[in-house]
Amino acid sequence: MIRIDLGAPVPLVEQIEDQLRRALAAGELQPGEPLPPVRQLAGDLGVNLNTVARAYRALEAQGLIRTQRGRGTVVTPRSRAKPGKAASRELRDALDQVLSEARLKGFGESTMRGIFEASLRHFWQQG
């Protein structure tokens, strides 16, 4: 379900968090559905249970999942709130970051569009 890279420069907690968020955005994890217990996921990935617990807590702080000691962790229903100005600025910034790198690496405009459309479909189509 998730694959982590011990040699990557990005922290394990963040790798786990990012991939779970992607699964949530793609609809692979539906609201109400339980996430694996921290010990199980930690065992599968070969990391400490705290590392998974921290990823869960980060996602909970973003309102994406809800966790309760002794009971487990479940996916929360998707927020229907419209994003604010700060969120828009952050999104533009993150996109600029990705596109500027792509530009410098030699990707062309149409290639870029193709990759974008694929990702867009992945996360917006029915997800």
Added chain:
Amino acid sequence: MIRIDLGAPVPLVEQIEDQLRRALAAGELQPGEPLPPVRQLAGDLGVNLNTVARAYRALEAQGLIRTQRGRGTVVTPRSRAKPGKAASRELRDALDQVLSEARLKGFGESTMRGIFEASLRHFWQQG
């Protein structure tokens, strides 16, 4: 020219590196043009000169600038090489990351397209 945020979770070196890369991709810094000396930029930003020097070295490792002790740092001409498979995978991954977050924050498909097109124009049009 650059603005950094001491309270942000992203390291100063990376903030500086990212913003310089964006300036390069947007064509605000043209090939052959000199970058400010590390002490000057460091002074402007209120950080240690080493922090700027590290950002310069990172960009040099990516082939974007060329630096020589005692002489300074200049922008290198843009590489004409086509990106390989690894670069494509990384790009898809980075885009997925950004779009999945946007999706969960409630951005709509057309809003997303608009922001993307703006960024695309910014970095590909004549830049």
Added chain:
DNA sequence: TGCGATTGTATCAAAGTATGATACTATTCG
């Protein structure tokens, strides 16, 4: 030519962050 000014580099210490080992607490179910 030589010396001062300017530019990037190396070294090392201090503070902050990430990860893991271990013990703790809450919930469920027989």
Added chain:
DNA sequence: CGAATAGTATCATACTTTGATACAATCGCA
């Protein structure tokens, strides 16, 4: 109640980031 299962807290260790300071290369001008 008690065992099993779920998340939490604490703390030690290793790694990363930042900065202070000293070093080395290049340039320019007297």
